[in-house]
């Protein structure tokens with residue numbers, strides 16, 4: 241609203257002149273004419289005019305001036321005058337005083353209103369008032385800033401047209417709520433002057449006249465577009481995370497060591513087999529861990545709580561009475577802002593992978609067994625020779641013993657010697673048969689501390705005849721003392737046997753140079769036990785060397801192509817490594833290494 245009470249509509253500059261002219265006219269009329277009426281009452285008009293162009297003090301001065309002119313006229317025209325003239329003068333003065341009082345009062349209340357309206361301009365909130373036809377009647381500075389229209393442009397327009405309001409519900413329902421309760425709250429979408437859409441938290445309050453009739457609506461809006469965007473982004477990223485966790489079967493947990501606060505992701509609830517509405521606790525988690533593994537998990541978490549950085553372990557969960565899940569858990573400790581220690585962890589359900597890898601291991605073991613039996617078949621001539629040799633010796637010695645005893649004077653001592661040899665040969669034959677049986681047996685792998693030298697010696701006996709048959713010379717270079725390795729005897733023998741047989745096969749076609757097979761063992765630079773088989777055979781061409789260890793890769797007419805593939809899976813299962821190198825035309829070298837068992841060094845007693 242403009243300054244002053246607008247009783248008269250005129251340009252502010254002409255109002256003082258008008259007031260002065262009016263005052264002069266009244267004064268002349270009152271002084272010069274002898275009318276029997278209270279002409280001075282007309283000074284009220286001057287006071288009312290003054291309210292339109294001057295302040296509180298100005299009005300008081302002008303009112304005082306009018307009163308002085310009234311008194312002057314009375315004295316000039318009536319002298320001490322009549323009672324009637326005196327009463328008319330008093331009436332005029334009262335009218336001037338009363339109108340001044342009213343004008344000042346109206347101006348005071350207008351000042352209060354103006355100040356209140358100014359307060360509404362100070363707030364950052366967007367506030368506007370619209371009448372019951374949605375026509376804007378008030379538009380604060382916040383609205384100007386947010387929407388881009390000045391109050392002069394916005395006032396008088398229909399708010400929902402101007403702002404292209406998108407309502408969350410039907411307009412009818414919204415107005416019904418407003419009229420019923422006097423209030424409405426919700427989210428609206430508005431368009432600003434430059435066409436940008438903003439999401440606002442909107443509050444409407446209904447204003448009523450003293451008779452309870454609705455007259456206007458006060459609308460307060462807060463721009464929540466940014467918050468909305470952040471919320472949406474957060475919701476999206478949470479959804480992505482939950483989706484990724486579901487896809488990868490990975491649940492995450494948080495545990496604050498000091499406060500005991502625990503958080504599980506949705507997928508964690510699923511893994512543990514607990515309803516997501518149940519509050520997550522460590523006790524509940526432990527309830528679902530397989531009893532055999534609770535101590536393991538508790539120990540790992542205790543270590544994290546006490547200063548260890550991270551843990552990596554596998555354990556079983558029992559989400560329900562009949563199901564078991566294998567979980568690979570990785571946990572990491574960190575310090576929260578408040579100094580408390582906390583743990584975050586991710587547990588991946590690897591049940592299926594585990595089952596598949598168990599099945600794969602079983603298959604591999606089966607295959608290894610088949611291949612062992614096949615190799616024994618190939619070596620049957622050698623084996624027969626190994627057994628035949630002692631049997632032949634036994635027969636010879638038995639015949640000799642009989643002859644010693646058949647003498648006129650039996651040569652008991654000689655016979656005893658021959659029988660002693662028989663026992664030794666029989667033992668040798670038994671050993672060969674026992675070894676064969678062990679080798680051909682289908683048994684679950686069993687790891688023990690093994691001496692590689694002994695293993696090598698036993699295998700070499702199996703190929704002795706194969707070597708001599710193909711006229712291959714075997715040179716052995718075994719380190720006398722090597723740390724032991726943890727492994728399965730039969731499986732490791734199979735590896736060595738496969739390498740020896742391949743070596744013999746590769747050299748058997750060589751005619752222009754010595755057929756040589758070298759078998760060595762030693763400690764490598766990193767302290768691993770290394771076994772190297774080198775032959776002077778055909779060698780391996782560069783394009784083949786890459787594929788040697790693939791299953792069913794063979795260049796032999798009757799080969800299965802499984803020998804090296806089995807070697808690799810056995811060595812892998814022993815945490816070792818196997819590889820080949822070759823100079824084509826000169827021979828090939830196959831090496832494998834196995835981690836040595838860290839055994840306490842033998843203490844040498846002083847003296």
Ligand SMILES: Nc1ncnc2c1ncn2[C@@H]1O[C@H](COP(=O)(O)OP(=O)(O)OP(=O)(O)O)[C@@H](O)[C@H]1O
Pocket residue numbers: 738742743746775777778779780788793794795796798799800801802803804805827828
């Ligand atoms: N010492 C070697 N010298 C040259 N080539 C070799 C040697 N050892 C292996 N190879 C090559 O690697 C291939 C794969 O060997 P692998 O032992 O896996 O199968 P295989 O000997 O062909 O058949 P089997 O399953 O009966 O052992 C061989 O066919 C051969 O081409």
Ligand SMILES: [Mg+2]
Pocket residue numbers: 738741742803804
């Ligand atoms: Mg082979």
